[in-house]
Amino acid sequence: MSRSLVPPAVEVAGLVKRYGSRVAVDGASFTAAPGAVTAVLGLNGAGKTSTIECCEGLRRPDGGSVRVLGRDPMTDGAWLRPRVGVMLQDGGLPQAARAGDLLDLAAAMYADPLDLPGLVSTLDLGGRLRTPVRRLSGGERQRLALAVALVGRPDVAFLDEPTAGLDPQARLAVWDLIGGLRAGGVAVVLTTHLLDEAERLADHVVLMAAGRVVAAGTPRELTGGSDHTLTFEAPPGLDLGRLAPLLSAGIAATEVRPGHYVVANRTPEAHLLPADVAATTAWCAQLGIMPEGLVLGRRSLEDVFLEIAARQAGATEVIGA
Numbered sequence: 624m625s626r627s628l629v630p631p632a633v634e635v636a637g638l639v640k641r642y643g644s645r646v647a648v649d650g651a652s653f654t655a656a657p658g659a660v661t662a663v664l665g666l667n668g669a670g671k672t673s674t675i676e677c678c679e680g681l682r683r684p685d686g687g688s689v690r691v692l693g694r695d696p697m698t699d700g701a702w703l704r705p706r707v708g709v710m711l712q713d714g715g716l717p718q719a720a721r722a723g724d725l726l727d728l729a730a731a732m733y734a735d736p737l738d739l740p741g742l743v744s745t746l747d748l749g750g751r752l753r754t755p756v757r758r759l760s761g762g763e764r765q766r767l768a769l770a771v772a773l774v775g776r777p778d779v780a781f782l783d784e785p786t787a788g789l790d791p792q793a794r795l796a797v798w799d800l801i802g803g804l805r806a807g808g809v810a811v812v813l814t815t816h817l818l819d820e821a822e823r824l825a826d827h828v829v830l831m832a833a834g835r836v837v838a839a840g841t842p843r844e845l846t847g848g849s850d851h852t853l854t855f856e857a858p859p860g861l862d863l864g865r866l867a868p869l870l871s872a873g874i875a876a877t878e879v880r881p882g883h884y885v886v887a888n889r890t891p892e893a894h895l896l897p898a899d900v901a902a903t904t905a906w907c908a909q910l911g912i913m914p915e916g917l918v919l920g921r922r923s924l925e926d927v928f929l930e931i932a933a934r935q936a937g938a939t940e941v942i943g944a
């Protein structure tokens with residue numbers, strides 16, 4: 624079956640979540656497929672955790688709808704619990720319990736739990752099973768929370784920043800584990816601030832800003848595949864209006880943050896040309912400016928993220944006509 628014919632494991636439609644007068648999620652919509660990793664990205668406060676918590680049935684939406692495996696998490700919690708694995712951002716584990724007891728307890732709640740010794744070894748928790756949660760390091764707690772979320776062989780796994788604070792070796796182990804879940808048909812929905820992680824792991828990326836989904840697609844779709852991008856540092860506040868007429872149609876110049884400039888295509892039909900690179904450096908020369916750290920590279924998810932975040936924040940942008 625093609626991806627479009629497989630019913631989504633998670634369906635968020637027009638979700639609204641408010642805390643008092645603060646709108647945390649403002650009409651967000653996206654889907655997550657089985658056997659795929661969906662990464663929800665966004666700046667601090669973009670509404671990622673609120674969205675995921677509505678999917679987990681931990682928060683009641685104020686508008687829109689959420690379906691997980693076709694069910695409403697608020698009313699079908701009992702049906703969903705054995706089928707959904709949840710790793711909360713703060714771990715959410717009882718501080719006094721020993722790591723091993725927690726894992727045994729979690730495993731005992733499921734009909735067909737994962738092989739515990741295997742999971743413990745993958746997440747390198749072997750030496751810490753007799754240690755109470757409060758004495759575990761941040762990274763160990765993180766790995767334990769992941770083990771608890773996955774031990775029941777869930778069909779859907781919600782992982783809020785699963786690799787935050789992990790050392791590089793532990794991060795690779797978690798990436799492998801997530802890759803294994805995907806291969807086993809699990810719908811993995813994760814949040815992360817690590818864009819290289821999203822680029823490497825995610826089949827589908829959902830980019831949130833101010834409670835809304837501002838871009839979604841495969842990493843390749845979002846980065847425009849092999850499109851080039853030109854970045855450089857220069858004094859902040861340069862008059863980009865004088866660069867616009869020199870650029871080809873659909874090529875945008877943006878000051879993504881003060882003093883950090885990006886020249887790249889703004890539409891899929893446009894492509895950065897050698898003439899655009901020449902025009903940009905000539906414009907710098909006209910201004911008597913040396914563009915520091917001038918790099919012509921392939922556009923990364925981080926570039927896309929910064930460009931969209933800058934646009935949302937009202938950064939200066941001009942587009943060649």
Ligand SMILES: Nc1ncnc2c1ncn2[C@@H]1O[C@H](COP(=O)(O)OP(=O)(O)OP(=O)(O)O)[C@@H](O)[C@H]1O
Nearest residue numbers: 642645646647665666667668669670671672673674
């Ligand atoms: N319990 C709460 N009470 C009041 N406001 C909240 C609460 N939880 C979140 N918010 C606010 O809602 C907005 C969205 O927060 P949320 O935690 O969903 O964002 P996030 O994208 O997960 O952020 P981060 O990357 O920092 O974890 C923020 O402005 C936050 O301050």
